[in-house]
Amino acid sequence: MPISQSAMARSLTRGRNFRSVSPAQPAVADRGTSRIGQGRSQAMIESLETRTHLSVSKDAAGFTVVTPENGSRVIYVSALGKDTNTGLSSTSPIKSISKGISLLRSGTGDQLLFKRGETFSGNFGIWSKSGHSASEPLVIGSYGTGSRAVINTGASYGLAIGSKNPVNNLYIQGIKLIGDGVAVADGIAVAGTINNMFMEDVEITKYVNNIVLQKYFGPVTNITVRRSIITDAFSRSSRNSQGLFAEGVAGLTLEENVFDHNGWGNGKSATVYYHNAYVRSTTSGLVARGNVFSNGSSHGLQARGGGIIENNVFINNATGLSFGLVNGSPVTPGGVTGRVVNNVFVDTHNIGGNPRGVAMEIGNVKRGGTLISGNVIANGDPLAKLPAITLAVGSGNDNASQAVGINDLTISNNVVYNWSIGFWVNAGMAPGTGQKALNNLNVSNNHFQNIATYNAIIRSSMAGSYSNNFFTTKVLNKAATNPGGIRKTITYVDASRTPGKSVGGTNQTYVSLARTLGKSAWNVSYLAKTIVDYMKAGFTAK
Template structure:
């Protein structure tokens, strides 16, 4: 293994998030002490920092960020960490390096040291002093007569032997995998599971005791951690929580894998009643790092109960409902509910394809929220995927993720979403799901994939695709709205540069946002996918109704690439031919579908009990109702 790991840490000015892998960032400090960060063609003012400007003019510094955030260090690897920069320290400047343990906030005294000039190397002898798990390394630039500037970066410290020693640049080789067989058929009910013959089943009850063996309902354990401690790594063991009860505390850090995709470690429910609720009390429900595979969960409700307070400390608690940072395969979630975390579901691979085969079926993912101040909580999403291959989300409900109007500071922003899928994932499909009231986007599918038969309601921007071949087909999009009074929006479907994309048979109706330039359907250009100079898009048989714009009768905009359009109707007019279509009832909506309208429809979807499924409260059923209203009542008439 190479002795110096070329993972680079920004050390001088501030932390910048959301940076593409290996992207070059220019940090510019003006004489007015305003810091700007340039990423490609965009420049954003980040903050004001007193005392850092060079009196003789601009001070410039170029930094290559780590490929991964968090970064990873394997103990006993004898690897140094090299801080690389194209720039200079101010006269007399030095960098103080410190580390803290994330879950306790305790410092690691043996790590602390100062570096001055030279190669700015964090010697392996210091890295080896870090404890296993999550730590944060901070770098403080100290200069005589000037304010300190602090940057920090999260790290995972791994056990020896975790990282592939034969890999120089990519830790894990992955040749594209074929999708795993989907174990369910939409609309056909829940999948039933049986334990393997050699599985041990551990029962957990709120009235149990961790001194019990947990091997029968008569001798249940009390906590998730106690049950986890008894699981055998590489086995097909089960943990079952008693239905209808409330439990304190999640599993903590999870490092065990199941025997196989067919015989995974299983977390589920026993007895009659609704989902057992796990109050995480400021921690995570299920958090794994390193190599973990073959995990299945069904019927569990994980709730970040302490984050509903208003103090900054409370908002910082419970970042993840389910979180895997590392590699692994075969994860299946059915009929679960995750709510109130900063990220309800987050899977982040070491490198492209290092996490494979994620299935999420009939789950409820709602009320993830962060805070506008990064020092408090920062960005959030209901789902976040990075470097994940072969992911399916089917018949799920994603509601009000990225914000919470009942919590001060957890307001809607353009950085928070219902679903945020990074560009370095692959083969991600979202089908027949309800996606409502996201802080900004309903679904950012940055890697491309299939968005089929979903219902999007009151997201500021419903969905977009880019990069890989994509299909946006048979969706209904209603009332795309504003983020807030300043960030006005109202976007339906966007296709950024892709190899090819199909946009067909969608209904996009009743725009609520105030941005007159926001379209119902558009192709657009974005600099972060410039490696695809042209792209092919077919847009046909879509209905756009009452989606006003500053440009009359132009809610479908195509500006880039090779775009084919035909048989799209805008307010009852076929845009390509000028022919008129009269619909059966284009005013159809929730009020005519269910007593109580949208609020009642959403209440039933979010509060659905374990094991129950009302086909009328589903994306498929409501979309069929909308499509019936937009059925032509008479044949296409003459041209205008």
């Protein structure tokens, strides 16, 4: 049966504040859960037949469908079921999570399905069962119609992977994991060896950390979080709190999710340490596409290892995006690369009375070509005196000598509208090598419009190429110095557009609607890509 709350808490919380975990303080202990169900009578279960691959496909709305073939065991769980039932049909469901786990066979394409619209109590313990292959995964999912099946884990963790035994090809779909808002527990906590973990149409809420992906016992590879709702994580203790935390992951995809109001709440104030999604520099292969990152305690997304960041909407974060830049921990040795294209950044908030309001901060970019293009950045705090885009040098890096500064970076065709400052290069950056290097920077064809200060562009050295940047400032009684700038007011199709206006309300109205997205309530009007297209059309020059 699932591990107890006290045992799970002992194994998962020792030494964990999102720093390196020492061998003396393991993140998750191996409790031998692979023995779950041993000794139980299997007379009611049919034998495994000759295996054919499951069909992993997409339905008309783009949700993943895993169709079981002969030989795969499908186990149905209902709040109205009985553990004396076989569980092999929706008309004979079992009742408890523990019974369902005991009937799953590792290394198969078995499925454990919970009835939609119903609520279950308990958790999945420390998980050790795998699917057969990438095309034949083991599935924790749902059946029927209606809202996601709710798994109320109380004071316990939802699902932990911490065994030294590898877990492969695990799909989690169509369920909601909810903590009690009191205990120090995480939602999905990975600290063991896992490959190919896929989460879709999952809602995770009210844990200290809703999702933790941390290399400890072995590699953590090929993780996807898709079309899921990750909200309202907050710390009940001195532990740091994140919507998602990823350390040492090789291959992380975040697609069409909603990350909202993570890291603070229930009496806990916002701090600079808590984020909607915190991806450390040791994680590689990040793709963040089509997500909503809103109301984060500090950052909407810290992409410290670089990657592909496109078609996302950032709303009311203290800082929208950190790309490559690291403060307080090691940088990616030799720098990062990738692209930040076609995103929307609107609104900001301060932290503890201290001004915040940077849309994107960029640092430690290596040679090879990184692109920042097609982004709309609008309506920040004009009193914050902070830039929409800043090129920065990290602080407190354990390996600062392995940082490379900014190299081969192109910033083009972006719109910055109604912000305090448009673009800023931090002091001390200049051509050369090392942490403060600035080589082959191209800033061109950007719009810096309705800027609150008299300088739309502030740079500390003459390095870089600046051309065809159109700017207007609110302060006209001083001589503005804007390299490569052309003073010109751009008339847009509709510069009054906001994400909220797309749904007839405020930006927070839109966020509330986006939080309702799911397979049972799919509405393309609330997708981040829809908002990006809407905003970019409004900020198209006439």
